[in-house]
Amino acid sequence: MSFMNRLATAPDPTATALGRAIKLIGIGKNGSKNLTPELIAECRQSLLTDADPLQKGAFIGALLAKGPTAEEQTLENLWGKGAFAHPTFLINKLCPDLPPKLFPIATKLLRNDHSLKPSEAHQLGDFLFDESYSSECCEVFRGLAVSILRVRHETNDEYRGLYEATMQTITPGFQQIACVTRPLLQLAEPFDGVEHSYLITPLLANFFESRGYGVVSMVGRTPGPKYTLNAHDLFLHLGCPMLQSNHELDTPPDPYGWVLDQKALSPALDRWVNRRRTLLKRPFLSTLEKLLNPCSARVLVTSVFHITYQMKMAELALMAGFDAVMVLKRGLEGSLAPSTSRSSGVLCAVRTPQGHLFFQNFDADLPTFTEYRTESDESVVNPQPHDNARLIRQFLNDEKTENEAFDNQVRFAKALFGRGLNWIEGQLK
Template sequence: MSINSFYLDTPTETPLGRGIKHIGIGKYGSKPLPTDLLEECRQALNDPDTHPLQRGAFLGALIAKGPTQEEMTLEDTIGKGAFSHATFFINKVCPELPVGMLPVATKLVRGHNLQASEAQQLGDYLFGIGIKPEDNCETFRGLAASIMRVRHETNEEYQGLMRAAERTFSPGFGKISCATRPLVQLAEPFDGVENSYLITPILAHFFQKRGYGAVSAVGRSGGPKFTLNALDLYMHLGCQFLQSNHELDTTLDRYGWVLDQKALSPALNTWVDRRRILIKRPFLATLEKTLNPCHAQILVTSVFHITYQMKMAELALMAGFDAAIVLKRGQEGSLAPSTSRASGILCAVRTPRGHLFFQHFEGDAATFANYRTETETQHENPQATDNAKLIRQFMAEGSSTDADFDNRVYFAQALYGRGLDWIESQLK
């Protein structure tokens, strides 16, 4: 087995992989490296066979966190004073990086936020747009993604990265939409779930019954979960996958259309493999859910961390959606609301006059009391076949053999329905 395939198979078991997990937590949670792990990381940084993405991700997390006095000794693997001189650091760590990228790279290393135009330039590089083979630097890709993740990306940076991502869309997903009715795009984390079942296809059908066309954005899991995701489920249901926006003039009665990231953008799909090596979820875990290639009117998405709920709504409006429904604390971050924890939705609208309005609907409100439970049912290692069976049963009979699953669907329909009523009243 080559060193590269080893890293692809077990990225979390390498010294730098364990280091990334330890220090790449975020700007409010990172911890110093234990002495023994620090020494292992030192050896890995000196090893020419170390995967460049992990090298960059580790160093990026370390810089964004701020190295301790003991961790400062790691600069000996790069050059004396490297952590204090951004340009010197970049030249030593990323020698292949083209000169035109140096201003953006040094700005990131110094801890500064990027302007939208700079973020788009960075995005072009990350996605390989116009990059010559001799200018290709995987270490920098890991470095940049890690720095932004630890310190958190700004909306302006997301705007630039979004524009770059749009430049990678396949020709079929251009500026023209052939949809004959308003579209709702459903998008939850592409890494899916490990202890619960998804209800996304039923939600797509729910929005179709409300007069919308439903598009579910799916893709391969970049981790950390790999058990079951919406792509697996839609494949088991035999749903129709979009190949271009020209297919949106076809009326679909049940689950709507499914948009696989692989068909939308080969460049984004390539990043799935990088993300598995990087371990920590980079900007794409958020960005891929808010892209709007089908020109949908409403985005229905989810966040697990409450602090990201408003950010997701803002990014949705930035991406061209007229409105968004953002679920907080769904089951494992999915679009299925929790029945025992503080779940709820944030609705956002940009009116025809350009005014912005936001409204919260909490899941523990009295109107939803009948759906609340003391605990959540756990389904260890859920399988797409079983999930698809529950979906089909519910669609055929209005219920399934799983009472918890049914209750969660009823709760979701009531909660999203309330949000949709408010959005429609604002858009009139």
């Protein structure tokens, strides 16, 4: 059985000892927690017997990036005393069939004292997507590498190299320049979607269409940890056709613009969805998949789950070739639906034709947005795509639904993003 088929039939990754450990230590620089003695013992037993190779790599990578405690340090005895302090030795033990050209990158990642250069990150990305390296040892390294990058936070240089490697995986139909007569705007929010709220993404697409833009919404299968409802599900329930190449951008879009499924864009990216479900913590792909710009869109509208990533997302969007970007903070569950009760807002960034960069924040507490503010946001129990699609259609036809909270949220989003777009258009003139 192939490794990818084993992934599809593997036990619940959140229930394994390593899975539970990864959820504690794979959080980030400041949020990771230490393992209990009981969990350390369970992980030791799993590493000796039935550890999933991806989780094995992700666990070790997160542990080393976090910095092991004295008790956690004892796990190194599984490979040899002092193994955690000798990167070359540890890589040879964990990944004996790793291609020799990757050993310098592997040891640099394990040393955890220098970030990768763009060229090194590009080389790493090429390996991550190359399915000819399909052994379990190579899967250990895949888990190890993306876990280290995630816990210590990827640098912009690393993102640049990984972005270039990812763009090389897109299908030929999306490598050709799009022929459109109006500027394109791209919508992209976390692909894992929501569990306690409704999405408004198709209505945002319709709104930006009314402002004179062709709109492309980036969607894909959920990589987890949420599995209830995402934009991919919603657009399918609305009956929206999925783009198969840039040639189709010369046809008029339906009321919700064009929709680009990650599976059609890059089968290599889609194959990583099952890996990401096993890894549990979001690797670099959760950021990069929103930034890919195969249709040469001019403006990106996206969101971030962690507020500290708002500026980084804006910088990366400009790096990816967008002329302008709006990044929403504190969207409901990280989506493009802004919260009406918490401090929300958008960060706008532009690169002018002269090459100058400008940034501007529009916060939700501005007086112009007062009418939309509420004491709390609606919490939806088990939101379903058919219910969400019904609200979308009803609002599009009648400009209101029976759900006042939903209506208010859509109107607030249009006002907020409209304010940001006005500023962007003024800067790009």
